[in-house]
Amino acid sequence: MRKTVLLLGGLAASLMATSALAQDINIKMGVLNDRSGIYADLAGEGSVIAAQMAVEDFDAAGKGINVEILSADHQNKPDVASNIARQWVDDEGVNVILDVPTSSTALAVNEVTRNANALMLNSTGGTSELTGSACSPHTAHWTYDTWALAHGTGSAMVEQGFDKWFFLTADYAFGHALEQDTAAVVEAAGGEVVGTVRHPFPGQDFSSFLLQAQSSGAQVIGLANAGGDTVNAIKQAAEFGIVQQGQSLAGLLIFLTDVHALGLEAAQGLVLTEAFYWDLNDETREWSARFEELDGDKPTMVQAGVYSAVLHYLKAVEATGSTDADEVIAKMKEMPTEDPIFGEGYLREDGRKIHDMYLFRVKSPEESEGPWDYYEVLATIPAERAFRPLEEGNCPLVE
Amino acid sequence: MFELLGIPPQALFGQLLLGLINGSFYAILSLGLAVIFGLLNIINFTHGAQYMLGAFVAWFLLQYLGIGYWWALIIAPIAVGITGVILERLMISKLYHLDHLYGLLLTFGIALVIQGLLRNEFGISGLPYSIPPQLAGGQNLGFMFLPNYRGWVVVASLVVCLATWFVIEKTRLGAYLRAATENPTLVGAFGINVPRLVTLTYGFGVALAAFAGVLAAPIYSVNPNMGAELIIVVFAVVVIGGMGSILGAIITGFGLGIIEGLTRVFYPEGSSVVIFVIMAIVLLIKPAGLFGRAA
Amino acid sequence: MADALAQQRPAAAAASPLLKVADLEGWYGESHVLHGINFDVREGEVVTLLGRNGAGKTTTLKAIMGILAKRRGSITFDGKELIKLPARAIARLGVGYVPEERGIFASLSVDENLMLPPQVKPGGLSVDEIFQLFPNLRERRTSQGTKLSGGEQQMLSIGRILRTGAKMILLDEPTEGLAPVIVQQIGETLAKLKREGFTIVLVEQNFRFAASVADRHYVVEQGKVVDMILNEDLDASTEKLHAYLGV
Numbered sequence: 001m002r003k004t005v006l007l008l009g010g011l012a013a014s015l016m017a018t019s020a021l022a023q024d025i026n027i028k029m030g031v032l033n034d035r036s037g038i039y040a041d042l043a044g045e046g047s048v049i050a051a052q053m054a055v056e057d058f059d060a061a062g063k064g065i066n067v068e069i070l071s072a073d074h075q076n077k078p079d080v081a082s083n084i085a086r087q088w089v090d091d092e093g094v095n096v097i098l099d100v101p102t103s104s105t106a107l108a109v110n111e112v113t114r115n116a117n118a119l120m121l122n123s124t125g126g127t128s129e130l131t132g133s134a135c136s137p138h139t140a141h142w143t144y145d146t147w148a149l150a151h152g153t154g155s156a157m158v159e160q161g162f163d164k165w166f167f168l169t170a171d172y173a174f175g176h177a178l179e180q181d182t183a184a185v186v187e188a189a190g191g192e193v194v195g196t197v198r199h200p201f202p203g204q205d206f207s208s209f210l211l212q213a214q215s216s217g218a219q220v221i222g223l224a225n226a227g228g229d230t231v232n233a234i235k236q237a238a239e240f241g242i243v244q245q246g247q248s249l250a251g252l253l254i255f256l257t258d259v260h261a262l263g264l265e266a267a268q269g270l271v272l273t274e275a276f277y278w279d280l281n282d283e284t285r286e287w288s289a290r291f292e293e294l295d296g297d298k299p300t301m302v303q304a305g306v307y308s309a310v311l312h313y314l315k316a317v318e319a320t321g322s323t324d325a326d327e328v329i330a331k332m333k334e335m336p337t338e339d340p341i342f343g344e345g346y347l348r349e350d351g352r353k354i355h356d357m358y359l360f361r362v363k364s365p366e367e368s369e370g371p372w373d374y375y376e377v378l379a380t381i382p383a384e385r386a387f388r389p390l391e392e393g394n395c396p397l398v399e
Numbered sequence: 400m401f402e403l404l405g406i407p408p409q410a411l412f413g414q415l416l417l418g419l420i421n422g423s424f425y426a427i428l429s430l431g432l433a434v435i436f437g438l439l440n441i442i443n444f445t446h447g448a449q450y451m452l453g454a455f456v457a458w459f460l461l462q463y464l465g466i467g468y469w470w471a472l473i474i475a476p477i478a479v480g481i482t483g484v485i486l487e488r489l490m491i492s493k494l495y496h497l498d499h500l501y502g503l504l505l506t507f508g509i510a511l512v513i514q515g516l517l518r519n520e521f522g523i524s525g526l527p528y529s530i531p532p533q534l535a536g537g538q539n540l541g542f543m544f545l546p547n548y549r550g551w552v553v554v555a556s557l558v559v560c561l562a563t564w565f566v567i568e569k570t571r572l573g574a575y576l577r578a579a580t581e582n583p584t585l586v587g588a589f590g591i592n593v594p595r596l597v598t599l600t601y602g603f604g605v606a607l608a609a610f611a612g613v614l615a616a617p618i619y620s621v622n623p624n625m626g627a628e629l630i631i632v633v634f635a636v637v638v639i640g641g642m643g644s645i646l647g648a649i650i651t652g653f654g655l656g657i658i659e660g661l662t663r664v665f666y667p668e669g670s671s672v673v674i675f676v677i678m679a680i681v682l683l684i685k686p687a688g689l690f691g692r693a694a
Numbered sequence: 695m696a697d698a699l700a701q702q703r704p705a706a707a708a709a710s711p712l713l714k715v716a717d718l719e720g721w722y723g724e725s726h727v728l729h730g731i732n733f734d735v736r737e738g739e740v741v742t743l744l745g746r747n748g749a750g751k752t753t754t755l756k757a758i759m760g761i762l763a764k765r766r767g768s769i770t771f772d773g774k775e776l777i778k779l780p781a782r783a784i785a786r787l788g789v790g791y792v793p794e795e796r797g798i799f800a801s802l803s804v805d806e807n808l809m810l811p812p813q814v815k816p817g818g819l820s821v822d823e824i825f826q827l828f829p830n831l832r833e834r835r836t837s838q839g840t841k842l843s844g845g846e847q848q849m850l851s852i853g854r855i856l857r858t859g860a861k862m863i864l865l866d867e868p869t870e871g872l873a874p875v876i877v878q879q880i881g882e883t884l885a886k887l888k889r890e891g892f893t894i895v896l897v898e899q900n901f902r903f904a905a906s907v908a909d910r911h912y913v914v915e916q917g918k919v920v921d922m923i924l925n926e927d928l929d930a931s932t933e934k935l936h937a938y939l940g941v
Contacts (some may be wrong), residue, residue, distance in 0.1 A: 133679045200671065204619045204628060205421065208663045208670075211543065228525040232620050239530070239618075241537055261527050265535075388408040502773050572810065577801040578810055585797045589811035590785030590857070 005371040010228040017077040025065045027323055029310065030088045032109065033124060035073035038227065038310060041257040043124045045071075045296045047099045053291065054310035063318055070094065076101065077106035095323050096121060096313060097130060098306055103127035103146075113138040117325045121313060123305035126253065128388060131352040135395035138325050140332065142353045143305030144275045147388045149180055152273030154185035154252050156359040156379045157220055162248055162271075163191035166200075166218035168209055170235055171198040178252050179224035186222075194218045199229070206233045210240055211213035215335040219247060220271075226253045235266050243269035256300045259362055260375050265376075268364040275357050276301035276341055277375050283340035298372040308341040309353070345383060350395035402654045413543035414660040422656020423556035424611055428633040429640060429648040430560055431607035434567070437580045438600045440499060441491060444507035447630030448514055449605045451610025452479045454621040455517065458526050466619070468531040475613045476606035483605030487598050498532035510627070519625035525620025554616050559610060560649045567645050576600060580643070635678040641691020651689065701723045710773075711760070712737040712862060718767035720750075720757045720917075727753050729917035730767070736864070740884065740894040742904040745914035746940055751897040752794055753863045754914065759791045759894075760784040771862065779919050790860030792850045794867045795895070796851040800840040804831060807839040807856040808854045815859030827883060839912065845876035862893040869900045881906050903937065 031051055033043040048071045055067045070088065074081035081100065088094035089112060096119045100106045106125025113120045114136040121140050122130060128145035130136075165186050169179040176200070183193050195216040197209045203225075210233070213221045221242065223230050230251055237249055251258075251272040259267045278288035278298045287307075291299045299307075316331035317323060337353065338344045345355035360375035368374065390398055426451060442552050457471035466474065486509065530548045536545040561587045567573035569638045579586045579593050587593045612626070619625055639653030655674050655692075662673040669676075681689060711734035720728035723872045728750050735741045743751040756762040758769055760781035769776040776784050785791070790811075799807055808821065808831070825832040828849040834842060842850060848868055855863055865884075877900070882896065884907045898904040904911060905928055913921040913936065923931050 197667075204625060206413055207549075208417050208418075208660070211410070211417065212667075215407070215410055215413075228620050230620060231525065231527070235527075235620070236618070239537070239547075239548065240546045263529070352510065434702070528698040574802055574810055574871075577806075578799045581799050581801060582797060584761055585793060586810070587781040588761055588785055588791045588793075590782050590814050591812060592782055 016365075022255060022289070025313075025317060025321070025323060027060075027065060027067045027096070027317065028088075028092060028094045029067060029096050029098055030092075030094045031069065031071040031084075031098045031306070032074050032084060032088075033071075033101050034076050034382075036107070037076050039076065039101040039124065040299050041261075042255050042305075043099050043302050044099050046291075046297065046299060047123070047306045049291065049294045049373045050299065050303045050307040051098055051310045053306045053315065054295070058311055060314055064356070065314065065317060067314075071169075074100070074105055076105060078104045081105035082108040083169050084114050085109045089113065089116045089118045097323070098208075098309065099123050099262055099302070100125050101207045101302070103129070106130060107134055110134060110136050110139050113325075119313070119325050119329055121306075121309040123309060124302040127395070130349045131348075132395055134348050134386075134394040135393070135397050137397060138329060140309065140329070140347055140351045142309045143302050144273075144357070144372060145352075146178065147181065148275075148357055148386055149273045150182040150252050151185045152357045152359060152381045152386060152390075153252055153271060154182040154191075154222075155189045155385075156273070156381055157248075157250060157271060158163055158189035158191040160219045160378060162250075163189075164217065164219045165191055165193045165222050165250075166213045166216045166220070167193065167196040167222045168206065168213060169196060169198050169226050170203070170229050172201045174226065175201065175224050178226075179222070182222055182224065182252055185385070199225070201225070201229065203229050203232065206236045207240060210237050210242060212245065214240070214242055220250050222250045222252060224252055225252070230254050231258055231262060234262055234270060238266040238268075239293045255302075255373065256298075260297075260372070264363060264365045264368055264374065267362045270362040271359065271378065272362070273357055273359055273381070274301045274375075275355065276304045277358060277360065277377075278372065279375070280377070282359070285342075302339045311338050312347070341367040344354045348390060350390060350393055350398050352387055352390075352393075354383050354387055355384050357381040409542045411661075411664050412540075414664045415657055416540075416543060416545065417661070418657040418660020419653065420552055420656070420665075421659060422653040423553050424615060424629065424652075425633055425636045425656050425684070426448075426560050426649050426652025427555055427556045427607055427614075428629070429610040429636040429652045430563055430612075430645065431604040432633065432637050433640070433643055433645055433648035434607070434638070435601055436602035437645070438576060439487075439502075440492070440585075440631065441494075441502035441506065441601075442634075443601075443604065444503055444630070445486070445510045445513070446506075446608050446633070447626030448510040448611040449483065449608040449626070449629075450615070451517070451611025451621075451623060451626035452513065453480070453614040454528070454619075454625060455526075455612075455623075456609065457613045457616045458528050458621045462526075468613075471616075472610070472613050475543065476577070476609040479609035479612075480602040480606030484598055484602040486605075487601040488691055490593070492598070493602065511611060514623045514627060521623060525622035525625075528616040528621050530617040537619050544587075548617060552618070556611070556612060559607070560635055560652075563607070564649060632674055633675045638675075639681045639688060641688025644688065644690040647688060647690025697884070709763075710829060711735055712772060713895070714768075715754070716756055716768040716770075718754065718765065718769060720753055720766075720916045721764040722753070722762075722763050723764075727917055728757060728765070731757075731914070731917070731919050733919050733922070734896055735893060737861075737892050738888070738894055739910065740888050740896060740908045741912045742896040742898050743909040743914050744892060744898065744901065744904060744911050744935070744939065746938075747899075749914040750917040751881075751931065752866055753896055753917075755791070755866050755895065758784075759789065759864060761791075777866050783862070785811075785858075786814050788860045788862065790855035790858055790863040791854055791867065792851045792863060792865045794870070796844075796847045798839040798847045798850055799841065802839050803835070804837050804839055804842065804850060805835045808835075808857065809848055811854050811858045813858050815861065818864045819853075819858035821857065821858040825854055826857070827886070828853050845872050845928065846877070848872065848876070848880060852880075856887075861891075862895070863887075864895050866897045867899060869903050901935070 034040050035044050051069055060067050072084045097127045098121050100109050100122050103122035103126050106122050109120050119138050123143045126146045128147040154170045167179045169175045178326050199209050223233055249270045286297050316328045320327045320331045333347045342355035347353050359379040361378050453475045456475035460466035460471045534548040534551050538542050583593045636651050636655050640647035662670040713735040715733050718731040731754050745751050757765045830846050868880050908925055911923045912919050
């Protein structure tokens with residue numbers, strides 16, 4: 001019943017599109033991310049640029065939609081993030097909060113927008129909780145999540161014939177979870193886990209663990225850790241010639257900017273999953289070139305994800321002629337998505353944005369033909385298998 | 400392939416060599432602590448932070464001035480050593496007439512402040528610092544692939560440790576230092592400026608820590624907590640070797656690194672506690688430490 | 695060696711004393727130990743401070759040397775006021791100190807002990823000259839300082855000060871605990887040093903030894919100098935002295 005009403009409403013809205021144009025719609029968007037810390041390169045100002053590009057490409061002004069973009073640094077601290085979000089939503093009338101890196105801050109903002117007339121379109125936050133038990137009617141999780149990374153890398157690598165795994169795991173809850181999830185995928189795909197070593201968190205010296213991994217006979221060393229631990233482990237693996245001697249490293253939570261910071265010399269041979277890469281096709285290359293002109297660097301998948309999310313949001317605003325959070329998100333879930341970033345896709349009812357993911361291998365310095373030529377596509381993980389099945393997420397929105 | 404106690408020799412030698420590399424850091428750091436404790440009677444808890452500062456200065460030099468690893472290896476210890484001199488003059492020297500405990504608390508507090516400030520500024524994920532191109536690559540030793548840089552770390556720290564030992568045990572300056580350690584009052588009554596000797600000694604001990612920090616920068620990422628994690632182990636090393644014993648600090652540093660490596664082979668779960676177990680045993684049997692003179 | 699020592703011979707007995715201690719008070723922490731010490735020493739003289747245990751003799755030397763942290767009054771040496779100076783500056787003026795416990799460093803070899811005090815004035819003895827004075831030391835140059843016998847340690851403690859060029863030596867109980875034959879050797883050494891023009895302030899319990907080397911004796915009692923006896927009057931003052939020293 002309700003669905004019908006919404007459909008009718010949407011129909012009515014699009015029929016009245018011309019009249020909606022007559023009165024301008026004002027939208028405030030807030031890019032809330034890390035602008036000074038470890039994720040400033042991954043997201044940071046680049047996410048603001050991506051949002052602006054979407055507004056311009058959509059020609060919002062020409063369509064009578066006035067968009068103002070705010071930005072703030074949440075310092076990766078959940079309390080700072082929820083304070084800013086609350087102020088934006090309550091005092092400044094912000095309609096949509098964008099980006100929001102790190103799992104803990106994403107979950108904090110998720111609770112702010114849940115009962116407010118505002119949406120969170122999360123691109124950089126990792127936790128798949130956002131569309132699982134913590135899912136919210138006002139949240140869309142746009143680019144990737146930890147489930148997609150671990151499963152993408154795990155199953156796709158086994159399919160490629162890399163079926164003997166050794167896990168280097170950070171010895172705390174996050175690391176254990178990442179290891180168990182991935183190990184389950186590896187085994188389900190017919191692979192085998194030949195060994196596991198838990199390193200102290202945070203770790204400094206991984207050399208002895210890497211030596212164990214080296215002598216284990218595994219084909220793949222899965223890095224079930226994050227941030228500095230992953231970067232260090234990759235650096236030290238390069239030092240000890242692990243990849244040169246035939247083993248592969250699989251990063252379970254690592255991004256283009258990490259590869260950029262590590263350099264190809266250290267990162268070569270690393271296998272990882274991402275949702276976007278600038279050099280995938282003509283459309284991504286064209287869009288990324290425009291982004292690079294503004295930002296100076298190539299876009300990351302999460303910056304591209306912000307663009308994709310804003311574009312789809314504006315389409316829904318145009319279609320509904322409304323800024324009401326419930327109306328707009330309903331429209332967003334109803335309309336298929338399409339953009340130069342992820343191609344065709346859709347927003348699932350639990351808030352999960354569904355599109356293809358890619359398994360990449362980092363090129364060697366010799367293979368790389370220029371700046372930012374980092375990845376070679378090993379496999380495309382089709383949209384229907386890239387993300388956690390709806391019924392496994394335990395999202396209360398899904399009946 | 401033959402095996403030793405069920406362990407393939409590759410794994411054994413590999414881990415032994417890694418232990419030696421870790422031991423290099425233990426040795427330089429515990430040497431600095433021992434030198435400082437010997438003369439100042441201060442347990443320098445700032446040592447870990449000063450080690451970290453050495454790595455940070457190397458990073459700053461590269462990032463903002465374009466000064467590379469080899470110069471950093473000289474400049475960073477001097478720069479951090481000077482901050483040590485200032486710290487000693489302004490603060491630590493005010494506590495010499497009090498119990499050890501006050502010096503410990505002061506230096507511990509300073510370490511927390513330095514780490515906190517840098518953590519605020521740079522976060523904890525670490526800043527990258529590359530291995531100098533001259534030391535890139537490695538040697539295949541048959542039983543393991545030894546990165547050139549790690550080999551350099553062992554050589555450099557051995558040289559620095561032995562040079563320090565030589566200066567302290569075999570030179571006039573070292574004689575002043577040893578004499579002042581035993582009886583500063585009398586050495587002062589001979590016309591030697593003991594307070595200045597103390598200040599410079601602290602500066603030198605700090606510079607040793609910073610040197611280790613620069614050595615560590617290309618191996619570990621440069622981050623504000625890198626010293627806090629290491630220094631606890633190093634304190635255990637100093638206790639085992641004997642507070643204030645120069646040769647003891649060096650031998651125990653390398654030795655415990657190797658023992659830790661062996662533990663990784665035979666009982667990996669124990670590798671993070673083996674040094675502390677040894678410390679407890681040594682304290683029970685020979686409280687002055689293996690190389691310490693009984694008080 | 696004779697030539698070198700000869701250079702130190704004073705031209706004549708100076709008109710004003712080399713060392714003048716006036717109203718010297720001193721404290722160990724809160725306890726008031728010196729209550730007004732007055733005495734003076736002329737250049738080239740050997741003067742002893744006599745007194746019972748705890749009278750303040752050693753403390754007086756420490757106060758002159760600047761080792762006693764809390765002191766008041768006046769100490770002039772060679773025309774300079776020492777009361778505000780730190781020990782190292784006093785040493786640099788040419789005051790040598792041979793402490794009661796001899797102060798031989800266990801972590802230093804005999805050689806290192808000998809070379810430890812820096813030269814503060816020109817004209818100190820060379821190492822060779824010191825070995826001529828104390829031949830035993832030469833054979834033990836590489837031994838650990840504290841492996842020497844008590845007598846050898848005492849010689850080392852005196853010898854290293856002779857190297858520095860100090861013209862006044864504060865000597866604290868050099869004969870304590872030593873065998874008579876060693877005491878005799880040290881006595882001969884002091885006599886020799888006196889002939890060569892060194893000024894010596896000697897703290898001594900061994901009254902007989904003191905009499906054999908000194909020009910004058912100051913008697914210290916409860917932190918004060920209570921009497922002065924010329925060495926030539928010593929025989930006449932035996933009774934008085936026994937009363938002071940309680941022997």
